[in-house]
Amino acid sequence: MQxxxxxxxxxxxxxxxxxxxxxKEKYELVRAGQAAWAARTVEERLACIGKFYAALEEEKKxxxxxLTSESGKPLQQSYNELNGARGRIKFFLDNTARWLAEEWIVxxxxxxxxxxxEPLGIIANISAWNYPYLVGVNVFIPAxxxxxxxxxxxxxxxxxxxxxxxxxxxxSGVPEEVFAVVVGKGTAGEWLLQLPLDGYFFTGSxxxxxxxxxxxxxxxxxxxxxxxxxxxxxxxxxxxxxxAVAAAxxxxxxxxxxxxxxxxxxIYVQEGVYDAFVLSYTEQARRLVVxxxxxxxxxxxxxxxSGQLEFLxxxxxxxxxxxxxxxxxxHRVDRRGYFIEPAVLVDVDHRMKLMTEESFGPVVGIQRVxxxxxxxxxxxxxxxxxxxxxxSKSFERAEQVMRQLNTGTVYWNCCDRVSAALPWSGxxxxxxxxxxxxxxxxxxxxxxxxxxxx
Numbered sequence: 001m002q003x004x005x006x007x008x009x010x011x012x013x014x015x016x017x018x019x020x021x022x023x024k025e026k027y028e029l030v031r032a033g034q035a036a037w038a039a040r041t042v043e044e045r046l047a048c049i050g051k052f053y054a055a056l057e058e059e060k061k062x063x064x065x066x067l068t069s070e071s072g073k074p075l076q077q078s079y080n081e082l083n084g085a086r087g088r089i090k091f092f093l094d095n096t097a098r099w100l101a102e103e104w105i106v107x108x109x110x111x112x113x114x115x116x117x118e119p120l121g122i123i124a125n126i127s128a129w130n131y132p133y134l135v136g137v138n139v140f141i142p143a144x145x146x147x148x149x150x151x152x153x154x155x156x157x158x159x160x161x162x163x164x165x166x167x168x169x170x171x172s173g174v175p176e177e178v179f180a181v182v183v184g185k186g187t188a189g190e191w192l193l194q195l196p197l198d199g200y201f202f203t204g205s206x207x208x209x210x211x212x213x214x215x216x217x218x219x220x221x222x223x224x225x226x227x228x229x230x231x232x233x234x235x236x237x238x239x240x241x242x243x244a245v246a247a248a249x250x251x252x253x254x255x256x257x258x259x260x261x262x263x264x265x266x267i268y269v270q271e272g273v274y275d276a277f278v279l280s281y282t283e284q285a286r287r288l289v290v291x292x293x294x295x296x297x298x299x300x301x302x303x304x305x306s307g308q309l310e311f312l313x314x315x316x317x318x319x320x321x322x323x324x325x326x327x328x329x330x331h332r333v334d335r336r337g338y339f340i341e342p343a344v345l346v347d348v349d350h351r352m353k354l355m356t357e358e359s360f361g362p363v364v365g366i367q368r369v370x371x372x373x374x375x376x377x378x379x380x381x382x383x384x385x386x387x388x389x390x391x392s393k394s395f396e397r398a399e400q401v402m403r404q405l406n407t408g409t410v411y412w413n414c415c416d417r418v419s420a421a422l423p424w425s426g427x428x429x430x431x432x433x434x435x436x437x438x439x440x441x442x443x444x445x446x447x448x449x450x451x452x453x454x
Contacts, residue, residue: 042100096145229386353366
């Protein structure tokens with residue numbers, strides 16, 4: 001399988017894909033080794049993950065450069081991702097022992113009662129290319145700490161990063177018979193669905209997530225899906241610093257080349273500040289540096305996949321045909337690679353695909369609204385339910401809006417962020433289940449109830 005640099009379209013590596021037979025062999029290896037891993041104490045497993053945490057810092061230069069070369073993510077953002085992943089691992093290191101400890105519920109009387117948490121067994125972690133470290137550690141770190149074996153399938157667009165993860169886990173003391181990388185495209189993922197695994201954890205598109213859920217439903221095992229979004233941002237007319245709000249919204253749209261599940265994908269602005277917001281947003285978008293992601297000054301690099309370029313251009317053409325106006329950008333960049341200019345569109349509405357279908361790129365439509373009621377109606381007009389952001393001076397007013405939004409996460413005066421201490425979950429087509437927080441630790445274990453009568 002060829003690994004292509006999206007900034008240059010050059011082949012940077014070739015790797016051997018797994019076959020159905022080698023995937024089965026890896027499963028058998030992990031199945032044989034999981035019980036011994038589960039028999040170790042939590043403290044012993046924590047020690048291994050602590051070494052992995054340190055290794056990410058020690059080798060951050062090669063890890064960041066590899067990630068940028070195969071994904072197109074600006075180099076500083078690759079470093080940011082590694083730092084963020086270490087932050088999440090630190091949360092797990094600090095909190096896992098507490099949340100996996102047995103819990104005594106009744107300690108007096110004729111019958112004592114407690115809860116013990118046991119591993120699921122062998123899980124599949126079918127991961128994503130846009131944040132391979134961040135979305136990966138959400139799953140394989142608490143899974144390993146919980147005593148599970150893991151079959152980790154990185155996206156074909158983050159394969160080299162996945163192999164680095166495997167190498168560093170082994171270096172840190174995680175046994176080869178506990179964690180195995182499955183290399184390949186979609187077919188390799190389908191082979192995982194055919195195995196008698198004890199849980200499936202997927203990050204990616206709604207279409208693929210639905211396919212996975214339908215295929216494994218009969219197994220009656222946990223199936224968690226972290227899927228996409230069409231995340232809205234609403235600017236109320238009481239904001240005091242319109243330039244700062246526009247800058248925050250712009251970063252929410254274009255960070256990671258717009259390829260974030262929780263990226264800002266549509267913006268609604270109350271009419272009293274609409275013109276000022278659009279002017280500031282567009283001026284700041286014009287100043288973005290688009291270019292080689294290895295250059296330190298680059299803010300927006302190429303899209304990771306060639307097909308996504310045509311998809312975004314199609315969304316823009318559809319919007320323009322239905323009356324939208326492009327204020328800036330929206331064209332291919334005249335150079336090699338999968339580059340598109342960040343795009344700003346106005347005169348948009350929900351007849352347009354740009355405002356209703358997931359974009360996953362540095363493009364956005366900005367729509368004028370009269371009041372909070374209209375904003376709530378438009379923000380809720382979606383099949384997705386991942387995040388939503390509100391900018392306002394007043395938390396009380398913003399909270400009235402946030403309470404009406406059917407999303408797993410809401411933001412006041414911020415956007416496009418994740419905290420390890422809070423559950424990360426989606427509603428509707430944005431997914432099932434959750435990662436992160438203490439609930440994300442317990443997602444990888446199953447409770448056993450003890451009734452103890454001496």
